[in-house]
Amino acid sequence: MKPIRPFLFLSFALGLTVAGAVLAQAGTGNLYRVTSKIEIQGMPMSMPSQPVEVCGPKGESSQAMVPRDKNCTVSDYRVSGNKSTFRMACTGENPMTATGEFERLGADAYRGRMQMSGKMEGEPMDMTMTFEGKKIRDCNYATESPQAQANAMLAKTCTDMMRTPTYSMYESFAKPGALCAKDKARYCSAITTKEITPDLIRTGQQVPYYFDAMQACGLSRAAVVAKGCTLAATQRDYAFIADFCPDQLAKACAAADPAKDYEFVVPHCPAQAQAAAAKHCAGRDFTAMYGSPHGNFCNRYAGGQLQQRRGGTAAGGTGTTPATPPTTEEAPKKPSWRDRLKSAKDKLTGED
Numbered sequence: 001m002k003p004i005r006p007f008l009f010l011s012f013a014l015g016l017t018v019a020g021a022v023l024a025q026a027g028t029g030n031l032y033r034v035t036s037k038i039e040i041q042g043m044p045m046s047m048p049s050q051p052v053e054v055c056g057p058k059g060e061s062s063q064a065m066v067p068r069d070k071n072c073t074v075s076d077y078r079v080s081g082n083k084s085t086f087r088m089a090c091t092g093e094n095p096m097t098a099t100g101e102f103e104r105l106g107a108d109a110y111r112g113r114m115q116m117s118g119k120m121e122g123e124p125m126d127m128t129m130t131f132e133g134k135k136i137r138d139c140n141y142a143t144e145s146p147q148a149q150a151n152a153m154l155a156k157t158c159t160d161m162m163r164t165p166t167y168s169m170y171e172s173f174a175k176p177g178a179l180c181a182k183d184k185a186r187y188c189s190a191i192t193t194k195e196i197t198p199d200l201i202r203t204g205q206q207v208p209y210y211f212d213a214m215q216a217c218g219l220s221r222a223a224v225v226a227k228g229c230t231l232a233a234t235q236r237d238y239a240f241i242a243d244f245c246p247d248q249l250a251k252a253c254a255a256a257d258p259a260k261d262y263e264f265v266v267p268h269c270p271a272q273a274q275a276a277a278a279k280h281c282a283g284r285d286f287t288a289m290y291g292s293p294h295g296n297f298c299n300r301y302a303g304g305q306l307q308q309r310r311g312g313t314a315a316g317g318t319g320t321t322p323a324t325p326p327t328t329e330e331a332p333k334k335p336s337w338r339d340r341l342k343s344a345k346d347k348l349t350g351e352d
Contacts, residue, residue: 029057029141030108032133041126054133055144072096094120108135158183165190167204170213188217198240201228238264262297266304277301 034054038047072090082105088098096118104110111132118125142148158180161169165187173180173187180187191213201224204210214224229245231237233252238261241252253269258276266273281298292298 029055029139029145030135031055031137031139031144033136034131034133036129036131039128053136054146055139055141057141057145088114088116090118094118096125109133154179162186162190165194167191167195167200167210167213170209170216174213174216184217192217192219196224196227196231198228198232198235198237201225201244202240236261238268242268258297259293262300266297266300273301 032054033051035049035051037049040047071092072088075087075089077084077086082103084102086100086102088100090096090098096116098114098116100112100114102110102112109132111130113130114128116125116127116129158172161172161180162183165173169187170191172178174184178184195210196214200210204224211221211224214221219227225244228240229248232240232245233248236255238252238256241248242264245252249268253265253272256265256269256272258265258272258280265276276294276297280292280294281301284292284298
């Protein structure tokens, strides 16, 4: 699932900007208790809010305390007494514009409001956010700032996901700009070892992300299928070879056992099927075949021969294989950001 832009849930929820590296060296700061409220047009209820504690550097200007993403620029900042107004423009994947106001309530408190409009994943979005903060104590900005806490939380999240990496996580590790990009090499090594199997390749034809994940890790669809073919030969997965590995079909037919692999041999290996039928089926009645290890093969072969005589093209030694993998079904539509946002709200509030 594609994550909603962190800007909405980190910077906004905290109500403080992430300051630069110079401020991060300040050592101590002010710890604020911040509450925020987000209302999105078209959503029946606002997102639930609860106070969070945020460490900001001492002596920070009001303009620096306007909540914003790294891709956002504050302009037209005007101060009148303890109140300020500003404009903001955000570029990138989800461009937005905003107008807002900021008010200092003495030395230890502030409040503000922003009205934003733009697009989220191609859909129009209008959002209003209100925020307020009150100082509760001093803090160490270098270790307790929103950026430091976010980095620590992100590192833990990436570490936790790497315990059981799957191809569905590729956007977090292998996509350009991924949150866990520093772990891309470990992630790709894991999934290209664990997630490339004949069964998963079959499944990957029908689900989103599988081949996207492999490509993000440097493997084309053809390279993934080639690895699957090698494994299929080792595992005697002849059904996979028949569907995906035409260049290995002759070798597989030579290795297959007609008594055990009759579902593969009869339709895909006409020469081997004919030879086995002549040896194990010709001249035997039903009773004799019933107790024979080749009984199932003989029945399957006879059924295929009957089908051919009737003009059918099903089993019976045609020796043909699909030129391309089976047609894939359309991938399920990804939920929109509004649906994901509502789902997140329902989980937070406990609603069904």
